[in-house]
Amino acid sequence: MLEFRKDLFADERDDNLHVIGKGEQRQDMLGHVTGRTRFFDDHGFDGLLHLKVVRSPHHHARIRSIDVSAAERAPGVKRVIRAQDVPVNRNTLLSLIGFGKDDEPTLAVDKVRYKGEPIVAVIADSEPEAMAAAKLVRVSYDPLPTVFDVQEALKPGAVVVNETYPGNYFEYHDKYDHQKLRFGDVEAAFRTADHVIEERYQMSPIEHASTETNGTIAAPETNDRYVVHSCAQGLFFSLGTTAKILALESNRLHFIGGTVGGGFGGKVDSLTEPLAVLGAILTGRPVRYVLGREEEMQFGSPRGAERHVIKDGVMRDGRIVARQITSYFDAGAYTRLTSYGVVKCVAHMPGPYTIPNVRGDAYCVFTNRVPATAMRGFGVTGVDFSIEVQMDKLAHLVGIDPMEFRILNAYRDGDMKAHRRVAHNTALIECVQVAAQKSNWALSETARRASSLSGGGGPRAAIPPTVTDESGRIGRPETRQAPPQLTPGAAAPLPAYQAPPAVPVHQPPHQPVPPLPNYPSQPAGAAPLPPVPTPPVPAPPAPPQHGAARFSSVFTRRR
Amino acid sequence: MPVNVRIVQGLQEAAEILAADRGARLLGGGTLLVRDINEGVMTEGTLLRALDPVLLAINAGGARIELGAGVTMAMVLANRDLSYLHAPARGIGGPAVRTTATIGGNLFASTPYGDFTTALLALDAVVTLHAGFGGARVMPLEEMLTNRARGGVGLVISVGFNRPAGADAFRFLKVARVRPKGISVLSIAAHLPQNAGRISGARIAYGAMGPTPLRAKAVERVLEGRGLDAATIAAAKTAALEGTQPATDAIASEWYRREVLPVHLGRLLAGETS
Amino acid sequence: MARMPVQFRLNGSDRAVFVEPAETLLGTIRRGLGDFAPKFGCGQGTCGVCTVLVDGEPRLGCLTLSVTCEGRSIETASGLADGPTLHPLQAAFMEHFAAQCGFCTPGMLMAAKALLDRNPDPTRVEVVEAIAGNVCRCTGYEPIINAILAAAQQRGARRA
Numbered sequence: 001m002l003e004f005r006k007d008l009f010a011d012e013r014d015d016n017l018h019v020i021g022k023g024e025q026r027q028d029m030l031g032h033v034t035g036r037t038r039f040f041d042d043h044g045f046d047g048l049l050h051l052k053v054v055r056s057p058h059h060h061a062r063i064r065s066i067d068v069s070a071a072e073r074a075p076g077v078k079r080v081i082r083a084q085d086v087p088v089n090r091n092t093l094l095s096l097i098g099f100g101k102d103d104e105p106t107l108a109v110d111k112v113r114y115k116g117e118p119i120v121a122v123i124a125d126s127e128p129e130a131m132a133a134a135k136l137v138r139v140s141y142d143p144l145p146t147v148f149d150v151q152e153a154l155k156p157g158a159v160v161v162n163e164t165y166p167g168n169y170f171e172y173h174d175k176y177d178h179q180k181l182r183f184g185d186v187e188a189a190f191r192t193a194d195h196v197i198e199e200r201y202q203m204s205p206i207e208h209a210s211t212e213t214n215g216t217i218a219a220p221e222t223n224d225r226y227v228v229h230s231c232a233q234g235l236f237f238s239l240g241t242t243a244k245i246l247a248l249e250s251n252r253l254h255f256i257g258g259t260v261g262g263g264f265g266g267k268v269d270s271l272t273e274p275l276a277v278l279g280a281i282l283t284g285r286p287v288r289y290v291l292g293r294e295e296e297m298q299f300g301s302p303r304g305a306e307r308h309v310i311k312d313g314v315m316r317d318g319r320i321v322a323r324q325i326t327s328y329f330d331a332g333a334y335t336r337l338t339s340y341g342v343v344k345c346v347a348h349m350p351g352p353y354t355i356p357n358v359r360g361d362a363y364c365v366f367t368n369r370v371p372a373t374a375m376r377g378f379g380v381t382g383v384d385f386s387i388e389v390q391m392d393k394l395a396h397l398v399g400i401d402p403m404e405f406r407i408l409n410a411y412r413d414g415d416m417k418a419h420r421r422v423a424h425n426t427a428l429i430e431c432v433q434v435a436a437q438k439s440n441w442a443l444s445e446t447a448r449r450a451s452s453l454s455g456g457g458g459p460r461a462a463i464p465p466t467v468t469d470e471s472g473r474i475g476r477p478e479t480r481q482a483p484p485q486l487t488p489g490a491a492a493p494l495p496a497y498q499a500p501p502a503v504p505v506h507q508p509p510h511q512p513v514p515p516l517p518n519y520p521s522q523p524a525g526a527a528p529l530p531p532v533p534t535p536p537v538p539a540p541p542a543p544p545q546h547g548a549a550r551f552s553s554v555f556t557r558r559r
Numbered sequence: 560m561p562v563n564v565r566i567v568q569g570l571q572e573a574a575e576i577l578a579a580d581r582g583a584r585l586l587g588g589g590t591l592l593v594r595d596i597n598e599g600v601m602t603e604g605t606l607l608r609a610l611d612p613v614l615l616a617i618n619a620g621g622a623r624i625e626l627g628a629g630v631t632m633a634m635v636l637a638n639r640d641l642s643y644l645h646a647p648a649r650g651i652g653g654p655a656v657r658t659t660a661t662i663g664g665n666l667f668a669s670t671p672y673g674d675f676t677t678a679l680l681a682l683d684a685v686v687t688l689h690a691g692f693g694g695a696r697v698m699p700l701e702e703m704l705t706n707r708a709r710g711g712v713g714l715v716i717s718v719g720f721n722r723p724a725g726a727d728a729f730r731f732l733k734v735a736r737v738r739p740k741g742i743s744v745l746s747i748a749a750h751l752p753q754n755a756g757r758i759s760g761a762r763i764a765y766g767a768m769g770p771t772p773l774r775a776k777a778v779e780r781v782l783e784g785r786g787l788d789a790a791t792i793a794a795a796k797t798a799a800l801e802g803t804q805p806a807t808d809a810i811a812s813e814w815y816r817r818e819v820l821p822v823h824l825g826r827l828l829a830g831e832t833s
Numbered sequence: 834m835a836r837m838p839v840q841f842r843l844n845g846s847d848r849a850v851f852v853e854p855a856e857t858l859l860g861t862i863r864r865g866l867g868d869f870a871p872k873f874g875c876g877q878g879t880c881g882v883c884t885v886l887v888d889g890e891p892r893l894g895c896l897t898l899s900v901t902c903e904g905r906s907i908e909t910a911s912g913l914a915d916g917p918t919l920h921p922l923q924a925a926f927m928e929h930f931a932a933q934c935g936f937c938t939p940g941m942l943m944a945a946k947a948l949l950d951r952n953p954d955p956t957r958v959e960v961v962e963a964i965a966g967n968v969c970r971c972t973g974y975e976p977i978i979n980a981i982l983a984a985a986q987q988r989g990a991r992r993a
């Protein structure tokens with residue numbers, strides 16, 4: 001049950017609130033329980049037509065020919081839509097905010113890049129007739145070699161999935177094949193750390209499986225406009241996308257929606273809107289395009305697969321001194337929103353901990369899988385899971401209770417984050433304390449008395465001299481191993497790292513910590529020194545302009 | 560041509576249509592057939608709805624049991640004389656599936672479905688098939704399932720079997736990963752009549768361990784004439800996988816099914832609920 | 834293909850419609866008769882958002898052919914309330930926050946009604962069993978189970 005802790009941060013909160021903290025009835029609840037809430041599909045139209053698409057049975061193939069003549073003659077068929085009927089048959093969702101290149105057709109043109117890619121749409125009087133006619137479309141293919149693994153896809157000479165991005169990676173800042181984060185000097189810190197461990201984590205794609213599948217009904221309205229009942233989670237995002245693909249003035253589209261039968265991120269891709277509206281334009285009749293459950297499961301965009309490799313340097317007393325994270329996001333065949341998920345992932349590195357040396361590299365990779373999209377905690381869930389499992393492993397390694405280990409390394413108000421933003425309202429320490437208390441987890445006196453409000457800032461607010469590099473220039477995979485260069489810190493040079501008031505090494509109350517022979521611990525100084533950076537010293541970094549900030553105005557909703 | 564539906568009164572007429580039209584299917588409850596229509600798997604052909612009340616007949620009071628092919632899982636559950644079949648009937652879908660799903664349809668449901676059929680197999684059931692001009696042909700269920708795998712069975716009118724020997728003699732276990740409703744990783748049915756502490760006429764059947772529900776004859780041989788002690792159960796577990804041919808699907812891999820079958824068989828025989 | 838005539842009762846009123854031979858009850862109720870309370874979520878029997886009552890029994894509208902419903906009495910969530918007075922299940926769903934997006938709600942209510950009509954005082958396990966065929970992806974099942982139990986309790990209190 002929900003509990004409001006009035007003792008914590010009492011002076012940061014106004015308790016005279018009208019809604020927050022009180023039970024309020026949802027305004028749509030009466031409609032839900034009476035069955036009167038209207039979802040996109042709950043609208044009757046005379047003369048409603050039904051649209052079904054023909055999908056690729058191959059993961060990757062060249063299309064040799066498409067023959068729709070039998071489908072056009074099939075009973076009930078009103079119209080067959082082909083790629084050449086789509087006015088602007090190439091789009092990328094985030095082009096509406098100028099991010100990324102148009103890379104995805106609404107209907108495949110000369111190549112299919114994933115199994116399930118739409119090729120032709122058939123519109124008929126009834127759903128069964130549309131499905132029967134879709135079976136009559138003859139497409140002949142030359143299958144092509146495929147790539148399904150992100151790291152394989154990044155290798156020079158890999159199969160090219162999406163010709164818009166011939167290296168199989170999204171291009172960041174018109175410069176790099178990945179998104180970077182650089183803070184301090186991880187290599188130097190690894191050399192002096194008591195232990196260095198590297199672990200790999202990965203996560204399979206996840207389907208949102210909202211109870212309502214994706215779908216749209218579009219119908220001609222008065223004055224040459226079209227009314228569109230849409231399942232979209234971002235109604236105006238979908239309106240803009242549809243207007244672009246159909247080359248229509250956006251004021252000719254009257255989108256109605258916002259009542260979504262579950263989305264969780266799976267209804268931001270405008271999977272059905274453009275074709276439904278195009279169908280209504282071409283037939284002059286209302287057109288309904290709804291994904292079946294199997295279509296939704298197989299071809300509706302999922303949360304994509306992710307892989308994270310985390311390398312940490314930790315001291316015997318439990319301080320993490322360096323963290324390096326390399327992340328690979330499997331976008332599938334087209335960008336959709338993965339490029340943005342990667343930016344969010346980097347924004348979450350290195351987790352809610354104050355670590356003086358951080359390096360992050362995250363790739364948005366194209367493979368022959370179903371294009372991925374947003375899902376709750378987009379870009380963040382996978383990396384945070386990985387970081388927290390890694391935290392447990394580190395705690396185990398140094399023999400400190402995992403809760404105390406987090407309190408020890410938690411960021412505190414006033415600390416400098418790796419993104420060069422000062423941490424505010426951190427509260428992690430208090431969260432861990434409450435969690436420990438609720439689960440009857442014994443914490444030491446020091447850990448119980450720790451506070452996110454004290455012990456932060458000061459030297460912990462400094463930006464250290466930072467090693468930067470030109471690794472991963474677009475089109476030059478060999479630069480992924482580029483030599484580093486030192487950039488002076490924006491404030492004073494890196495002061496000695498100040499540990500918060502020392503937490504005594506945990507005396508395990510539960511069970512003795514077994515030795516961990518499997519974690520390779522690197523003896524200090526074993527690695528060769530990197531080449532000494534040579535002048536010219538690059539200019540100080542431009543004022544921080546992080547991608548996440550640029551997008552935050554567009555993506556303020558939780559997905 | 561979209562799918563057509565024909566409604567007929569008598570079985571004779573239904574059988575004639577089925578024999579004449581390869582695209583015709585007898586409609587049981589339709590939980591599998593209508594799904595194929597919805598998904599566009601079946602886009603033409605004829606569904607045949609037979610209204611003959613014999614399909615709904617339940618004869619459950621005596622020693623010989625006869626159940627019409629159109630009897631639903633909910634009807635089985637509502638019948639107290641059939642309590643030994645309640646576990647397999649309750650294992651099929653949620654309540655709204657069970658009001659619709661029929662015994663006849665279950666005989667044709669492809670793996671990993673077929674939990675009720677697995678129970679019938681352990682009861683040594685026979686199926687009564689329509690054989691033209693009011694005639695009927697009785698065939699062991701096992702033989703019918705072999706024919707099914709080859710295609711072409713005809714119209715099933717009913718299933719028949721003897722009431723199991725005693726309350727504890729018939730056991731059924733469905734292993735699913737989602738509870739209370741989930742598709743089978745596998746299911747096991749066992750009929751273990753005992754005579755002075757020794758098993759006589761053991762029948763063990765598996766669901767989802769092959770292309771159709773199948774008998775575990777090696778296990779039956781191990782059990783025959785022995786008591787259900789630890790040594791017997793251990794021997795049964797060793798023989799558990801003989802003759803099985805599980806598939807990999809969305810529910811479980813072939814490897815996993817092989818791995819867990821002996822464990823669950825051991826528990827079922829030991830009377831442990833899992 | 835010739836359309837076929839079907840007559841049944843829908844939420845207490847007699848209705849007659851022509852349907853495609855293989856048309857589902859869900860399709861007929863929604864597009865044929867304009868009652869959009871039951872939803873389409875899968876067409877495979879796996880989600881339960883199409884649950885309606887046929888002669889008091891829970892059935893999946895998406896797997897039931899309309900031609901098999903000749904002469905039956907069909908109930909959907911649209912018929913639950915008595916004018917402005919909500920059915921106890923509806924009131925309890927509101928009270929216990931048993932819906933978020935609301936897409937599963939009409940089916941969930943009908944599965945629950947089938948249970949309470951037959952078993953006015955169910956145990957928690959029986960409630961879970963009764964909604965086992967109904968998927969909810971947003972709310973979580975706890976508030977729904979609690980709402981159904983509360984509705985049963987409230988109806989019991991009214992009878993006593």
Ligand SMILES: Cc1cc2nc3c(=O)[nH]c(=O)nc-3n(C[C@H](O)[C@H](O)[C@H](O)COP(=O)(O)OP(=O)(O)OC[C@H]3O[C@@H](n4cnc5c(N)ncnc54)[C@H](O)[C@@H]3O)c2cc1C
Binds near residue numbers: 628664673
């Ligand atoms: C959500 C869901 C969950 C399910 N879970 C399970 C489960 O856990 N276990 C399980 O075993 N099954 C399960 N099923 C599958 C199915 O519901 C059952 O197997 C059911 O018994 C099939 O019966 P039916 O009457 O609906 O078949 P139908 O769809 O009517 O028919 C299936 C096939 O059998 C043929 N047929 C039917 N009756 C006869 C007859 N008398 N003579 C000749 N042919 C006939 C039909 O022509 C058709 O080819 C599930 C289905 C769904 C939708």
Ligand code: FES
Binds near residue numbers: 877882
């Ligand atoms: S739509 Fe009928 S069960 Fe999902």
Ligand code: FES
Binds near residue numbers: 211262933934970971
């Ligand atoms: S409230 Fe959204 S599925 Fe149940």
